[in-house]
Amino acid sequence: MQICVISGSPKGEMSVTLQYVRFLEQAFPEHTFSVVHVGQDIRTIERQEEAWDRLLATVQECDGVLWATPVYCMLVPAQLKRFIELVGGRNAAEVLSGKYAAALTTSIHFFDHTAHAYLHAVCDDFGMRYTGFCSAHIQDLQNEAFQERLILFFSDFLEAISEQRPVQGEFPPLPALFAAYAPKSPPAAVDTRGRRVVILHDAEPGSDLEAMVRHLAACYAGPVQVAHIRDAMMKGACLGCCRCAFENACVYDDGFRAFWEEHVVPADILVIAGTVRDRFFSAAWKQFFDRSFFNGHVPTFAGKQVGYLVEGPLGHLATLREVLTSLVMTEKANLAGIVTNEPDPAGIDAALHALAERSMRLADRGYIAPPTFPAVAGHKIFRDEIWGGMRAIFKADDRYYRQNGLYDFPTWNYAQRISTRVTSLAMSIPAVRRDVVKNMPHYMVQPLQDSIEKSTVLAKRRAKQ
Numbered sequence: 203m204q205i206c207v208i209s210g211s212p213k214g215e216m217s218v219t220l221q222y223v224r225f226l227e228q229a230f231p232e233h234t235f236s237v238v239h240v241g242q243d244i245r246t247i248e249r250q251e252e253a254w255d256r257l258l259a260t261v262q263e264c265d266g267v268l269w270a271t272p273v274y275c276m277l278v279p280a281q282l283k284r285f286i287e288l289v290g291g292r293n294a295a296e297v298l299s300g301k302y303a304a305a306l307t308t309s310i311h312f313f314d315h316t317a318h319a320y321l322h323a324v325c326d327d328f329g330m331r332y333t334g335f336c337s338a339h340i341q342d343l344q345n346e347a348f349q350e351r352l353i354l355f356f357s358d359f360l361e362a363i364s365e366q367r368p369v370q371g372e373f374p375p376l377p378a379l380f381a382a383y384a385p386k387s388p389p390a391a392v393d394t395r396g397r398r399v400v401i402l403h404d405a406e407p408g409s410d411l412e413a414m415v416r417h418l419a420a421c422y423a424g425p426v427q428v429a430h431i432r433d434a435m436m437k438g439a440c441l442g443c444c445r446c447a448f449e450n451a452c453v454y455d456d457g458f459r460a461f462w463e464e465h466v467v468p469a470d471i472l473v474i475a476g477t478v479r480d481r482f483f484s485a486a487w488k489q490f491f492d493r494s495f496f497n498g499h500v501p502t503f504a505g506k507q508v509g510y511l512v513e514g515p516l517g518h519l520a521t522l523r524e525v526l527t528s529l530v531m532t533e534k535a536n537l538a539g540i541v542t543n544e545p546d547p548a549g550i551d552a553a554l555h556a557l558a559e560r561s562m563r564l565a566d567r568g569y570i571a572p573p574t575f576p577a578v579a580g581h582k583i584f585r586d587e588i589w590g591g592m593r594a595i596f597k598a599d600d601r602y603y604r605q606n607g608l609y610d611f612p613t614w615n616y617a618q619r620i621s622t623r624v625t626s627l628a629m630s631i632p633a634v635r636r637d638v639v640k641n642m643p644h645y646m647v648q649p650l651q652d653s654i655e656k657s658t659v660l661a662k663r664r665a666k667q
């Protein structure tokens with residue numbers, strides 16, 4: 203069989219993910235692999251008709267498509283995102299339609315599931331027959347047990363093709379949205395009290411998003427910095443080279459760093475306004491997010507209120523919503539709100555005003571919502587990965603983690619370890635164990651009751667303020 207590998211890594215042959223493909227190529231010599239380096243060659247593919255046609259011909263001839271891509275910033279790299287936009291924009295989906303597809307990624311498993319969900323949905327949109335995915339950790343290929351799993355994954359893909367297995371789509375088509383927002387009421391402006399409000403956007407002239415950005419800016423009484431992300435003058439997308447790891451400095455010499463420092467760093471309230479293209483923000487926004495990787499794993503939005511304006515059917519895009527909300531949380535910021543143009547154009551004015559009001563109120567109070575699973579799990583993944591090896595190269599991360607007490611492994615909590623050991627030993631005394639079993643709920647709430655008593659002190663303090 204002929205397999206077309208759509209490689210998303212900007213590193214081409216030097217891609218970690220591509221080594222997994224090369225492994226499969228050796229393991230399945232009876233099949234042919236044609237790799238198209240979409241991640242590396244996106245500019246040529248976009249600009250040169252010949253390159254585009256050649257790529258489509260390769261896809262056309264194949265029996266199955268394997269998306270082989272790294273996970274970048276919770277999704278696929280901007281370059282691959284751009285390719286997916288081009289397929290939609292140039293009506294080329296019919297070349298992919300009906301093809302069997304599978305996805306192979308490498309990452310450290312931080313939001314690999316959202317990258318897979320996105321690719322699956324894109325395959326459904328293109329009418330492809332998506333059979334499944336394999337998500338590898340960067341180093342998994344060195345492990346024999348993993349190699350066997352990879353072979354089984356790929357065998358299943360090949361069998362699906364040869365048996366022409368029926369495949370059901372999972373993601374229903376997106377509803378079409380039409381620009382309909384016409385701002386009406388003049389907003390009652392919210393006093394910014396010296397706080398810096400920044401709105402970054404990728405709005406097209408005359409779009410709903412542009413109107414939303416303008417209206418939101420007018421909801422704040424005080425200067426609001428509004429900037430189009432094209433003004434960051436990026437020369438290109440993230441190269442995935444990781445040379446930034448030592449000192450958090452990117453190899454690109456362009457306007458991105460200055461733009462970041464002028465707009466993102468000083469913002470107290472940061473609003474990210476994006477247009478949905480296929481099933482995520484535009485490739486331009488994705489490029490912006492990927493380029494922010496020069497900060498390594500240092501949370502650069504920490505302490506900010508973050509809001510989103512979305513032009514597009516966000517209500518049908520659970521993966522986009524998950525990425526947007528998790529990005530804020532893992533960055534140690536607070537989600538002030540999301541306003542979209544989809545449900546009821548008449549309600550957008552009020553929603554924008556509520557976002558302005560809420561972002562300012564929460565900024566005044568310094569409120570950052572406690573993290574849920576994405577940030578708690580993300581912290582543990584990064585902590586273990588950085589400590590476990592990455593710190594040899596990711597020096598800036600290592601410094602930040604040390605300085606901020608983020609290497610908070612439970613094994614270093616000696617008081618807790620002693621108490622756990624003592625409790626564990628006590629459990630071997632039958633009478634103690636009987637008592638604990640009988641009164642389990644009591645022992646679970648007992649340590650919290652001190653805090654309840656202290657709440658009266660807090661209430662009195664609040665009353666005095």
Ligand SMILES: Cc1cc2nc3c(=O)[nH]c(=O)nc-3n(C[C@H](O)[C@H](O)[C@H](O)COP(=O)(O)O)c2cc1C
Pocket residue numbers: 211212213216217218219220271272273274275276277308309310311312313314340440441442443444492493495
């Ligand atoms: C810009 C950038 C963003 C990344 N984002 C993520 C991420 O969100 N989750 C993750 O698990 N790994 C992330 N990684 C790590 C890559 O997924 C990993 O290094 C991958 O193996 C690179 O594959 P490649 O050599 O094929 O490009 C990121 C790496 C880079 C350079």
